[in-house]
Amino acid sequence: MSATSGPGRPDARAGIGLRAPHVGELLATRPAVPWLEIHPENYMMGGAALASLETARRDYPVSFHGVGLSLGSAGLIDRRHLERLKTLVDRIAPCLVSEHLSWSTSGGAYLNHLLPLPYTDETLAVVASHIHEVQESLGQSILIENPSSYLRFRHSTIPEPEFLAELARRTGCGLLCDVNNIYVTAWNLGLDAIAYLGALPTATVGEMHLAGHARNDADGQTILIDDHGSRVAPPVWTLYHEALQRFGPVPTLVEWDTDIPELSVLLAEACTADGLLEAARTRGGHARAA
Amino acid sequence: MLALHDLQRVFKDGLLADDEETVLAHIAGDGLGPRARLALYRHHVLTTLTATLESAFPVVCQLVDKRFFAYAADAFIRQHPPARPCLVEYGAIFSEFLEGFPPCQGHPYLPDMARLEWAVHQAAQVAEVRPLDCARFDAIPRDDLPSLRFSMDPTLSYVSSPWPVDKIWRAHQEGAEPAELDLSAGGTCLEVRRVGDGVSVRVLDPAAYALRHALAVGAMLEEAAGAALTVAPSVDLIGAIQKLLQDQIFTDFTLSP
Numbered sequence: 001m002s003a004t005s006g007p008g009r010p011d012a013r014a015g016i017g018l019r020a021p022h023v024g025e026l027l028a029t030r031p032a033v034p035w036l037e038i039h040p041e042n043y044m045m046g047g048a049a050l051a052s053l054e055t056a057r058r059d060y061p062v063s064f065h066g067v068g069l070s071l072g073s074a075g076l077i078d079r080r081h082l083e084r085l086k087t088l089v090d091r092i093a094p095c096l097v098s099e100h101l102s103w104s105t106s107g108g109a110y111l112n113h114l115l116p117l118p119y120t121d122e123t124l125a126v127v128a129s130h131i132h133e134v135q136e137s138l139g140q141s142i143l144i145e146n147p148s149s150y151l152r153f154r155h156s157t158i159p160e161p162e163f164l165a166e167l168a169r170r171t172g173c174g175l176l177c178d179v180n181n182i183y184v185t186a187w188n189l190g191l192d193a194i195a196y197l198g199a200l201p202t203a204t205v206g207e208m209h210l211a212g213h214a215r216n217d218a219d220g221q222t223i224l225i226d227d228h229g230s231r232v233a234p235p236v237w238t239l240y241h242e243a244l245q246r247f248g249p250v251p252t253l254v255e256w257d258t259d260i261p262e263l264s265v266l267l268a269e270a271c272t273a274d275g276l277l278e279a280a281r282t283r284g285g286h287a288r289a290a
Numbered sequence: 291m292l293a294l295h296d297l298q299r300v301f302k303d304g305l306l307a308d309d310e311e312t313v314l315a316h317i318a319g320d321g322l323g324p325r326a327r328l329a330l331y332r333h334h335v336l337t338t339l340t341a342t343l344e345s346a347f348p349v350v351c352q353l354v355d356k357r358f359f360a361y362a363a364d365a366f367i368r369q370h371p372p373a374r375p376c377l378v379e380y381g382a383i384f385s386e387f388l389e390g391f392p393p394c395q396g397h398p399y400l401p402d403m404a405r406l407e408w409a410v411h412q413a414a415q416v417a418e419v420r421p422l423d424c425a426r427f428d429a430i431p432r433d434d435l436p437s438l439r440f441s442m443d444p445t446l447s448y449v450s451s452p453w454p455v456d457k458i459w460r461a462h463q464e465g466a467e468p469a470e471l472d473l474s475a476g477g478t479c480l481e482v483r484r485v486g487d488g489v490s491v492r493v494l495d496p497a498a499y500a501l502r503h504a505l506a507v508g509a510m511l512e513e514a515a516g517a518a519l520t521v522a523p524s525v526d527l528i529g530a531i532q533k534l535l536q537d538q539i540f541t542d543f544t545l546s547p
Contacts, residue, residue, distance in 0.1 A: 044376050046417025048487065068375025074295035081375055106298040109371035111305060112342075113335050115298075118316075122294050151327035152318045155291040190320055219326045 009206065010035040010061045010095045012249035012281070014273035017065070017256065022263045023052050030059055031267055034274075035095065037063040037253050043092075044084045053092065063096040063207070063253070064089065065176075068110070071130040071144070072103035072117045082137055089138055096207060096251070098143035098176045099134070101127065101164060118153035119163045124170075131171040143206050144168075145176035148213075148226035149185040160185070161199035174206035177247065179240045180232065184213050184224040193239055197246055205247045210240060210273055211255040229258035232269060240273070244280040252277060292316060305332045306368045339367045339380070346381045346411045349462040350388075350404050354397065362391060378415045381408060399458070399473065402451035406459055406491070409447030409482035413489045416444045421538035434545055436512035440505050441542040445484035448503040452477040456491055483539075497522035501530055502539070510546055 015035035018026065020042070036056060043050045056062065068081055089097060102114035117123050135141050144167060146160060158166070164175055177200060186193035212230030216223050232240075232254065244250075254269045292300070297316060304313035310328060317324035340363040344351050351359040366387045372380040385404035388394050394401075421443065430438065449455070454475040461469045479499035481492045494502065497518040504514035511531075518525050534540070 041375050041377070045378055045415045047415050049415075050417070070375075072294075074293070074298055078374065084376075103298060104375065106302040108373055109302060109306070110373060110375050111302065111335050111371060112338050112375075112377065113331060115301065115331065118294070118297060120291075120294075126294060150330045151324065152320060153297070153316050154318050155316065188322075216330075218322055218330065221322045223322065223330065225330070 010063065010251045012251050012277055014252045014254060014270040014277060015061075015063070016254050016266050016270050018056065018062075019257065019260055020049075021260050022266070023056070025263050027052060027055055029263075031263070033060070033267060033270060035061040035063060035251065035253075037065050037096075037255075039067055040064045040085055040088050041066065041068045043088060050088075050091075057092055061095040062092055064092070064094040064098070065145075065253075066097070066099045067114065068104065069099050069130070069134060070103050070105040070110075071099055071127050071134070072101065072115075072123065073105045073130075074126055077130050077133055078105065082134060085134075086137055089140075096143060097138060097140065098145055098207065100145045100147055101160075101167070102147045114147045116147065116149050116151055116153070119156040119158040119160060121157075124158070124163065124166060128167055128170045131167065131173050135171065135173065141172050141174060143174040143176040145178050145209065146181050146185070148178075148181040148188075150188050150223065152189050159199065161196050165199070165201045165204070168201060168204040173204075175200060175204045176207045176209060177205045177243060177250075178209035178211075179243050180209065180211045180213055180236050181226060183233070183236045183239050184226045187222075187224045194242060197239070197243055200247075202247050205250055208240070208243060208247070208250050208252045209255060210236065210252060210269070211257075227258050228255045231265075232272075237272075237276075241276060244276060249277045249280040304328055305335055306371060336364055336367055339372065339377075340364065342377045343367075343381050343384060346378075347384060347404055347407045349407055349459055350400060352462050353400065353403065353458070354394075358393075362388065362394065365391065378411075381411070384408070399451065399453035399455060402449070402453055402455045403458065406449045406451075406455050406480065406482070409449050409480075410489050410491065412447060413445040413482050413484045416484075418484065419444055419541045422540040422542060424535060427535065427540075427543070430543075430545075436510065436515075437546040438511045438543050439508060439546055440511075440540045441544075442506050443483060443539050443541060445489075446506060446539060447482045448480070448499065448506055449482060450477065450479045450499060450503075454478055456480055456493060459491065495522075497525040498530055498533070502534065505534075 011034055013034040015037060016033055018036045018038050043053050100114045103117060104111050104115060146164060168175055182193050182196050186196060210232045211228040212232055214225040214227045214229060216225050252273050254273060256266050300312040303309040314324045317327060340360050343363045366384060385401045388404050389401040456478045458471055460466060461471060479494045479496055481494050483490055500521045501514050501518040504517040515527050
């Protein structure tokens with residue numbers, strides 16, 4: 001199958017992140033979920049995992065949500081990893097490809113976390129050049145997701161949403177607006193989540209993410225941890241509603257990565273999001289600025 | 291202001307080397323202090339990578355208990371963080387690390403158990419390659435046979451140990467009958483390979499092990515046969531080689547110059 005025969009952008013409906021414990025049940029029951037998203041890193045070895053993904057791909061649009069490119073690392077991008085991603089893109093023809101505004105690799109060590117960046121002109125140049133390289137290699141534009149943050153660097157000079165907007169302007173990439181991440185980051189760093197949404201250029205938002213977070217106590221303060229381990233929290237649903245008002249109906253994905261529940265629970269969360277998307281569609285007259 | 295490259299280096303050191311002070315100076319407090327904020331990242335890095343190792347080495351984890359495993363994993367991750375983002379490839383040198391890890395000295399069979407588990411993990415993950423077409427093998431002139439080198443099924447590994455690691459491994463699989471484990475029960479020579487959707491762990495006699503292991507590490511057929519004869523001078527070599535073909539463990543071959 002070639003990339004050109006892919007289904008293109010998924011409908012503005014709510015899909016689910018497909019994780020290993022659900023693959024068997026999904027393939028056996030083929031629930032009516034409009035699209036799926038996977039982490040390509042889990043399929044790069046080939047083997048049985050890839051075979052099951054190819055089977056799922058026959059019935060569902062599949063989006064790739066990368067976690068390993070480390071777009072924010074100073075220096076060269078991991079060419080071997082990019083090659084492996086390209087091979088998988090050519091094979092599966094995903095409807096979307098996304099990555100994160102973060103870094104994970106330094107001095108040959110991959111730290112398995114979406115680590116925070118200082119938002120400076122230097123970082124902007126580094127990330128933009130890596131996005132260019134990835135888009136060039138894959139032959140398609142990608143979406144960049146806002147990370148969950150637990151700290152801010154003193155020398156950051158550019159607010160995160162403006163940083164993302166500038167990346168989109170320089171590279172033509174779209175944005176993946178992770179509503180839960182905005183909520184978590186705003187709480188942890190004392191920002192205004194609504195103002196954050198308002199600073200994102202509406203026309204660039206090609207996908208939204210929803211997930212649960214945990215509340216942890218750290219030195220007597222409540223810190224929100226983006227653990228994808230529970231239902232979407234009520235204030236995140238409220239923020240999602242705001243995002244739909246602003247961006248209109250955009251393909252939305254529910255992620256669940258720790259304490260993974262029955263597939264039916266995840267599908268029910270997607271169904272809730274789908275209801276809000278449907279309402280946004282009927283409302284219609286949203287102001288989707290150019 | 292640190293350049294991005296240097297900031298990432300000191301951040302990494304702050305996470306893995308407990309050399310926090312340099313990076314802390316660059317982190318804003320904003321209520322919660324920089325040290326506590328950095329600790330949130332460190333906790334995630336160490337716990338998720340520990341979970342990755344636990345899933346690749348479940349029997350080692352059971353043998354030493356989860357808390358000790360986490361302690362060993364913490365030291366391993368700090369010394370040998372993953373080099374690449376595909377984490378199913380992470381842990382290849384965990385067995386070597388355990389060998390040199392002083393707190394493990396009382397469990398001398400642990401490194402071999404880790405080797406066996408890595409072989410099982412690999413066999414389950416890697417992509418299969420079509421076996422060698424026997425007609426191609428049959429067409430090789432007889433005189434060339436001794437100098438053949440083979441590519442093997444990539445799901446194959448060979449593990450030998452002076453300890454009965456296969457018996458210990460089996461006794462710790464889900465649903466296994468509880469068994470008395472006798473560490474003095476002697477060593478074992480194992481072939482690990484994917485079969486269908488599962489992974490087979492098979493005991494080989496020492497000569498078959500010597501033959502197959504030598505071929506797997508790139509020896510010519512003649513050298514591998516020599517290795518088998520050294521272990522068992524009366525081995526039926528022709529039979530052992532025919533068995534290799536029956537088992538379809540080759541995917542390709544080259545003639546040594």
